[in-house]
Amino acid sequence: MTRYHLLRPRAASAALALALTVGLAVAAVPTPAGATVPTRTAAAPAPPAVDPWALNLQQWMWQIRNVIGDRPLNKVVMPGSHDAGSWGITDKTGVCDTASQAKMARKNPQVAAAISITQISPITEQLNSGSRYLDLRLCKQGGKWYTYHGGPLGALFFDDPATGRKGEVDDIAQWIRNHPDEVVTIELNTSVPADPDPLDTRDTQAEDNAEAVELLGKAIGTAHMADRGRLSPTSTYNQFMADGANVVLLDHKSATSHGWDWPVSNMESRDSYVENEDWGDLFKQVFKNLGDQNAVIDLISGKAIDRDEHVLTTDTGDPSKFFVLSGNVDSTLAIPDAAYDVVSNGMNYKPDGLPYMLYLARAHNIKLLEKIEGEWRYSGIAKNTNVVQIDFINMGGHRADGSLIGSGDMSAAIIANNTPVTAPGTMVGTERLADGSWTAAQALPGAYGALEFAGGERAVTAMPNGDVQFLAYGVDKHLYHNILRANGSWQGWHRVVSDVLDRQLNGGRLAMASTPDGTMQALVVDKDGNLLHALRRPDGTWAETGWAGVRDNDHHVMQAKNVSVTGLSNNSVKVLVYGRDGAMRLTERHMDGTWDQAGWQTLPGTGDAKVFFGRDLSITATPDDTLQIAAIGVDGNVWHMSRNQQGTNSTWGMPRVANNQPMRASSVSIAALMDGSAQLLAVGADGNTYHTTRAANGDWSPFGAVTGPWGRPLAATDVKMAGLPGGKTYTLVDAR
Structure with a gap:
C-alpha cells in the first residue's frame, strides 16, 4: 500500500x-451532564492538535505552521x-x-x-x-x-x-x-x-x-x-x-x-x-x-x-x-x-x-x-x-x-x-508574576535522573526567602522532598521517611505551610485515615518527633479525609480538615508546639447549614492573619469564606466565571499575597485549570483559563498554589 x-x-x-x-x-475531556463550563477569558486559544490522519506529508510543515x-x-x-x-x-x-x-x-x-x-x-x-x-x-x-x-x-x-x-x-x-x-x-x-x-x-x-x-x-x-x-x-x-x-x-x-x-x-x-x-x-x-x-x-x-x-x-x-x-x-x-x-x-x-x-x-x-x-x-x-x-x-x-x-x-x-500530551500524573509547575503574566508551564525534574516527576499526591509551599518546597509521592509510593531555590536551582528529590513509614502513609493526602521563621510544617493522612504532623527546621533538619499523630477532641488521633494548612505571622499554623464524617473542622498549632486547647471547631455551612460538608478544601492567611478558605461543596461548586483573628466568619460566597455562573470544580487551592489579596485556582468540570483573584477589598475577578505546556489549557486532576514574595504565586498541578 x-x-x-x-x-x-x-x-x-x-x-x-x-x-x-x-x-x-x-482528545477533549467530556463535560459531565449538567456541568457549567467556565468561560475562558484569560488565555489565548490553544493551537489545534496535530491529527496524523489529516496530514499531507508532502507539505506537513506548512500545514501545521500555526503549531510549529x-x-x-x-x-x-x-x-x-x-x-x-x-x-x-x-x-x-x-x-x-x-x-x-x-x-x-x-x-x-x-x-x-x-x-x-x-x-x-x-x-x-x-x-x-x-x-x-x-x-x-x-x-x-x-x-x-x-x-x-x-x-x-x-x-x-x-x-x-x-x-x-x-x-x-x-x-x-x-x-x-x-x-x-x-x-x-x-x-x-x-x-x-x-x-x-x-x-x-x-x-x-x-x-x-x-x-x-x-x-x-x-x-x-x-x-x-x-x-x-x-x-x-x-x-x-x-x-x-x-x-x-x-x-x-x-x-x-x-x-x-x-x-x-x-x-x-x-x-x-x-x-x-x-x-x-x-x-x-x-x-x-x-x-x-x-x-x-x-x-x-x-x-x-x-x-x-x-x-x-x-x-x-x-x-x-x-x-x-x-x-x-x-x-x-x-x-x-x-x-x-x-x-x-x-x-x-x-x-x-x-x-x-x-x-x-x-x-x-x-x-x-x-x-x-x-x-x-x-x-x-x-x-x-x-x-x-x-x-x-x-x-x-x-x-x-x-x-x-x-x-x-x-x-x-x-x-x-x-x-x-x-503537540505532545503531558503524561498523566506528571507534576507541572508555573508561576504567575506580579504583572499578571504566566511563565511557561513545565514538568518538574524527576528523581534518580528522570526528566520528569510523576506520581501521586503532592503539596507545595513558599518560604520567606523565596524558595519553594515540595512534598510528593513518587510512582514507587515513597514520599520525597525537593526545593526550587529562589535562584532557580533545584535541591533534588530526597526520600523523607523509611520504607515502613512509607507503607503506613500509603500515598495519602498531603499539606504543607511555611512560617515567617523559615520553618516548614507538613501534614499527611495515612492509610488508616490518621492525621500526622511533621516539622522541617530552617536549617534543613527534620524534627526528631517524626510524624506524630494530631489529637482530636477526644484525645484520640484525628481521623481525616483531606487536609490543608497555612502559616500565621506569629509562627503558628492553622489546620483545616474534612473529618471522617466529612465535616469541615479547624484548629491551631501554636509556635511552641502545643495544639489549641479548644480543639477542633466545625465551620458553618452555606445558607442555614450548621456545618460545611464538601469534597476539597484549601486555607491561606493574609498578612493580618485573616483566614481565607476555599472549598468545593457537595454541590460541586467553588465556595469561599473568610475568618478574622477574633474567630468571626463571613458568609460563604461563590466566585464565578465570566458569565456569572458558579464555578463547578473537582479541586481547589487558595494563596494569599502580602498586599492582602488572594488568588484561587480550580480544576474545572472540563478538566482544565482556572484562576481568579480576590482583591484586598473582597472583589473577585472572573475565572480565566491557565495555559499549560505547548500552549494548550493546563489540564489537571489536582491543583496546589503558594504565594511567593513580590506578588507572585507558584502553581503546581498533577497533569491529567
Whole structure:
C-alpha cells in the first residue's frame, strides 16, 4: 500500500480510524451532564492538535505552521531518513573502495547489500513520506559521486559530466524548489580517496570533500540554503521562512567557508546501536557457528527501543543544537542471522521479497510505532529530541493488533508529537508574576535522573526567602522532598521517611505551610485515615518527633479525609480538615508546639447549614492573619469564606466565571499575597485549570483559563498554589 504524497484519507474502516484517532489525537475531556463550563477569558486559544490522519506529508510543515511557527527548528519533531541513499544499493552496484567495510562488501556482496539497504525508495519519495532530515553518505569512486552505506555503492548522486548521466540530486533539488515551506536538514558525510602522492602538498581529500559541498550547493541553489550567520538551530520555523531558507546543510568535514555550509558540531545524536564490533569480525564468527541462530529481531529491537527510551526519559540534548534520536536497528547485530539465512537459503534470499535489513526494519518499526503512538506520545520526544531517524520510512504492514499500517503512518505518528500530551500524573509547575503574566508551564525534574516527576499526591509551599518546597509521592509510593531555590536551582528529590513509614502513609493526602521563621510544617493522612504532623527546621533538619499523630477532641488521633494548612505571622499554623464524617473542622498549632486547647471547631455551612460538608478544601492567611478558605461543596461548586483573628466568619460566597455562573470544580487551592489579596485556582468540570483573584477589598475577578505546556489549557486532576514574595504565586498541578 503506498500513499507517498497524497492528502492521507480517512481509513476505509471506521473502526480503524476511530482506534487511531483515539490513540493519536489530543482528545477533549467530556463535560459531565449538567456541568457549567467556565468561560475562558484569560488565555489565548490553544493551537489545534496535530491529527496524523489529516496530514499531507508532502507539505506537513506548512500545514501545521500555526503549531510549529514560533518554535525553534531544533524543537520541531520531524521524521528522518537513516542512510537515505541506500535504497539504490544492490549486490551489483559496486563497492566504495574507501569505505570502512569495503573488504567485506567485495568478498560477500550479497550479504553486504542485504544488511546495507535501509530505505526502499528514492529520496524524493522519502521526502514525500514526511522525512525532513536526510542522512546522506556520499562516496567518490572513479571520479564520480555515489551514495553508499558501509561498503556497497548505491546510485549515482551528482551528474556525470563525461556521459551526461543525471544523478539523484537533480530530483531532490527540484523537490526542494517545489516545496519552499518545508525545511530539509541534510547531514553530509563523504568518503574520498586518500592523497595519492605524499610528496604532493595538495590536500586532495579536502578538495574532494569541498567539491561535494559545492556540487550540492550548486544543484539545490544556495539561495535556498540557510546561512549560519543569520540562522541557527534555535531559530524558529517562521524565521527560516522569513529568510527564504529551507535547507540546512550539516557538513561532517566542514569543507568550506561558505555561510551555508554548517559544521556538524551544530548537531548531536543518540544512537540506538548497542554493538560496535567490526563487521568483518562478526562475519567470521558467523561461519564458525552457522547453526547458532538467535531471535535476532527481538534482540535488536528490544535493545534499540530500551536505549531510545532511556534517552527520552533521562538524556536531555544540548538546547543549542539539533538533536537526532536513532530509531533504527543495529545492522551489526543482524550480520550473524543475515549470513546464516543467506547461506542457508541462497545468495539472493529475500524474506517477504525484501532485502534482509528492510525485513528486520519493518519488524522493528512495528514495535517502534507502538511506542510512538503510545507511551512516547507524551512529552519526551518534543522535549529533548527533534529528529527521529528511522529505517524503511515509507513502509507498510500491520500493527501487532492486526490493524493496517499505511506507508506514511510512521512519519505521521512522529509528526503528531509536535503537540505532545503531558503524561498523566506528571507534576507541572508555573508561576504567575506580579504583572499578571504566566511563565511557561513545565514538568518538574524527576528523581534518580528522570526528566520528569510523576506520581501521586503532592503539596507545595513558599518560604520567606523565596524558595519553594515540595512534598510528593513518587510512582514507587515513597514520599520525597525537593526545593526550587529562589535562584532557580533545584535541591533534588530526597526520600523523607523509611520504607515502613512509607507503607503506613500509603500515598495519602498531603499539606504543607511555611512560617515567617523559615520553618516548614507538613501534614499527611495515612492509610488508616490518621492525621500526622511533621516539622522541617530552617536549617534543613527534620524534627526528631517524626510524624506524630494530631489529637482530636477526644484525645484520640484525628481521623481525616483531606487536609490543608497555612502559616500565621506569629509562627503558628492553622489546620483545616474534612473529618471522617466529612465535616469541615479547624484548629491551631501554636509556635511552641502545643495544639489549641479548644480543639477542633466545625465551620458553618452555606445558607442555614450548621456545618460545611464538601469534597476539597484549601486555607491561606493574609498578612493580618485573616483566614481565607476555599472549598468545593457537595454541590460541586467553588465556595469561599473568610475568618478574622477574633474567630468571626463571613458568609460563604461563590466566585464565578465570566458569565456569572458558579464555578463547578473537582479541586481547589487558595494563596494569599502580602498586599492582602488572594488568588484561587480550580480544576474545572472540563478538566482544565482556572484562576481568579480576590482583591484586598473582597472583589473577585472572573475565572480565566491557565495555559499549560505547548500552549494548550493546563489540564489537571489536582491543583496546589503558594504565594511567593513580590506578588507572585507558584502553581503546581498533577497533569491529567
